[in-house]
Amino acid sequence: MEKIILFSGKVKYPITLDPGVWIFDDRRVDLTTYFNKEEEKKDELEEYTKEISKHWDREIMEGAIFPPTLKTEKKFEKEKVLTGTFGIPFKPFLKNAEPESHASTVIIVCEEEEISIPIEQAEELVLGFSENGKPLIEDGPAYIYYGDGSNKGNPIKNVKAFRVE
Incomplete structure (x- = not known):
């Protein structure tokens, strides 16, 4: 059960997240380049x-x-999966859990601390699940990166659960 992340609190649907299957998800992003690109509006x-x-x-x-x-x-594609560092946006999971209308924060429950983030900022989070082609076993199962990449060198580690309040 250590590899499963619980998502609960003031949500319509409590869900469980399994980072082990995200490698097959089309929403995955390459973390080596994700924060380097500049947002540009394209026609x-x-x-x-x-x-x-x-x-x-x-x-x-x-x-x-x-x-x-x-x-x-x-x-x-197989070579890329075996050697890549990947993450997945947090927003779809938050949307699927359907937070209640009066919910305002997402609490990231880690092994030794709890970090509180406003829901609007939590929508921009990226969950890292693979580094150099390997799952995050030691201090995982997922790392949390802020959407702006400000903690790229020092992500939130040892994530155990998310709680919406």
Whole structure:
């Protein structure tokens, strides 16, 4: 049971989180680059139009080029999973638990302390679950990173539960 994180308190649905299965989740993010990127607002239609234009121009000039085989893509993805440092956004879990309307804080229950964070700030948290391809066994099962990356070098460790109050 040490690898399970309980999510309880003033929520409609108490849930349990299992960081061991997050490696298969499409919402996972690469923590080595996640906090380095700058938030930039993109015009999706303009970006799409530019990509299509480049593709069209290339096909006219060079002819159609078929994409790489699925084998090479799968091999690259497998390599990345085996060596990567990953996390997952906290917001979907908070949303699924459905905090009550008067709930205002999320308490992170660690082995030796409890850290209180406003719900609005908690929505931006990222839960780290893998470092260099290995699960966080010693001081895990998850690390907590603030959304702005301010504690990137010193995440909250030994997380045991979340309690909404």
